[in-house]
Amino acid sequence: MILGSKEENIFDAERNQEEAQKEQALSYAESIISTVRDPLLALDQDLRVVKASRAFYEVFKVNPQDTIGQFIYDLGNKQWDIPRLRDLLETILPKKTSFDNYELEHDFSTIGKRTMLLNARQIDEVLGKKKIILLAIEDITERKQVEALKEQALAYLESIINTVRDPLLALDQDLRVVKASRAFYEVFKVSSQETIGQFIYDLGNKQWDIPRLRDLLETILPEKTTLENYELEHDFSTIGKRTMLLNARQIDEVLGKKRIILLAIEDITERKQVEALKEQALAYVESIINTVRDPLLALDQDLRVVTASQAFYEVFKVSSQETIGQFIYDLGNKQWDIPKLRDLLETILPEKTTFDNYELEHNFSTIGKRTMLLNARQIDEVLGKKRIILLAIEDITERKEAEEVIAKLDKGLKQRAQELEAANKELEAFSYSISHDLRAPLRHIDGFIGILRKSSADKLDAKGLHQLNVISDSAKQMGNLIDALLFFSRIGRVVMEKNFVNANKIVQSVVSDLQPDIKDRDIEWKLGTLPPMEGDPSMLKQVFANLIQNAVKYTGNRLKAIIEVGSTDAENGEDEFFVRDNGAGFDMQYVGNLYGVFQRLHTIEEFEGTGIGLANVRRIITRHGGRTWAEGIVDNGATFYFSLPKPEVRKS
């Protein structure tokens, strides 16, 4: 400071010159005092005001008359009589000749409570005074307030940054991190040491060096100063692939920086996943609704249609425009305003949350009288609605009609079955009675002939004895016929077993049963390997027994009989079996009679038998779902065939 320049020694010889110089210096000093912007006082050694700057008068609202020559403490109603100032001026200054930036808060009577910044210099012998104190007073009240506000704002900002749940970065104009929220460190697993002061793109192994982010921060933000809900998907080296929601604000002059960018980073990966799931679920539900074959309505809690399946539109011949959002009872000319449906939806459903298979017969205006099967479920919170009612509507009109027809047929069938059963019972009783009552007289005829022969043999001649034998044979023959007929009738009636049957074993057993009767015969057996059969074992054995016995019987007049048993794999799901012989054969024109009851192509004298064996075979095979047929040439052998469905392949 010029006024603070060193004191000068005064020499007598140059007194005048010095006086002139003094004057000049003084006026210079005065002009300086007057031009300084801040209040300035020059006090003498008695602390009386020698000089005051214009700013002093302006700031403290006083005039020179009340100021110059006044004791400083008396100035303006003694508003300067402040203990602290007294201390500064009377104790500190004399010792140190200066003090700097001394803050003084005081309630001035003229201008109120202010904070003044005091600077003082003590200068010896100037302005014609032995000692001058220059006291510069700067009103820093506003500046202090601004600073306090600034500090408050800063603290507030920092507290905000630290309390936000989401990661938050404050970047300066060079994109270096000024501040980071606690959440930032936690989410990105980094420390404040490796973050603060760093270039954002260098953070955490440069995991933030993302072209999209660069674009946002360097191009978009400077233009728009704000950035909202910007989604950024990125594979972060510390936390893996995440989706972040970015929000940014550019703020000027804060935190002691010219420009600050606040960058809020929200990890919305899970939220996105949940949303995606929700959308998928929704799409799934809608796809279900649309793929169900039956009409389906989704109603909200007010019974308005939220969604309807394609089938609904098709069946009820309505469009989605006149359906969605409509009150269900208003749909299609109020054709759904049915008391029973109201009851179901408004009374039953709220109580039970579900109803199943409710039949509703109604005359619909679009499609006429139909019977609908209703199923409903009440679901809470779905499709963005608090409550959803899913109403499935199945048109069962045709089914009902069909069911009625079936029921009628069924009734008829049952009646028929009852009749059949009654007839069967009657037949059973009939055959029972035949077996008992018809055979008894035969037994008596033969029995009494036997007694007669024994008691009176000596009284009869050869002719008489022959006639007794004929009567006896006839009675026996009739007994055999009755037995055969009973057997035939039983085959048709008995309950069949259904087992796997080893055809080879059956044939072996039949042949071995025959041995006593054929020990005098020369028979060549050609027994092929047969596939397994499925059916009633005893009945199937009866078939082979009949056919093989026939073959033995009808080759009786051959010197050498050849009997072949074999099978072929038919392609229609059947196995074909045959028994072939080189015996008497038959005329193919009578082949139709072969399988009839009591039908014979030979006389009893030629070949004995009841004529019922092949009828039994046909009846058994027919009951097993197979067929019978035969081929023969007179005197040149015969082949008897039968087929059976292949056994069902069963596990275990």
Add this chain to the structure above:
Amino acid sequence: MIFKDVLVVEDNAKDLELTLNALGENNLANPIVVARDGAEALDYMFVRGKFATRPKGNPAVVILDMKLPKVDGLEVLKRIKADPNLKYTPVVMLTSSREEKDLMDSYQLGVNAYVVKPVGFSEFVMAVKSLGGFWAVVNEPPLENNKKEESSNL
């Protein structure tokens, strides 16, 4: 030695004659008693009615027809086998019926043998003769008078 009775239950006179004729071939020492229907057969077994005064003791064998007036053969069989005193008495069904149902019913009720009357006389004689000989002579029946034990087992 006391020979036990052979009870023949047969309603048909001709069958009865044939049966008795066949049994006669055995020259059995056992008395042959005839009942002509199921009720009479039961009277004999329980020593009552027409048979109230008969000597005590169960028969060596009951030859029982199936189709009988009043009480049929199966019912007679059932009552015999249900009685603790009678149940070990051998019962042979001699019947014209080859019906499987009759056969099964009889065995289920505990019949001791089931013989179908052959149509041929010689076969018939053979059958009746052999069953009479077997049950009346060969077979050893259980001791009687075990009443109390038997009842307690029921």
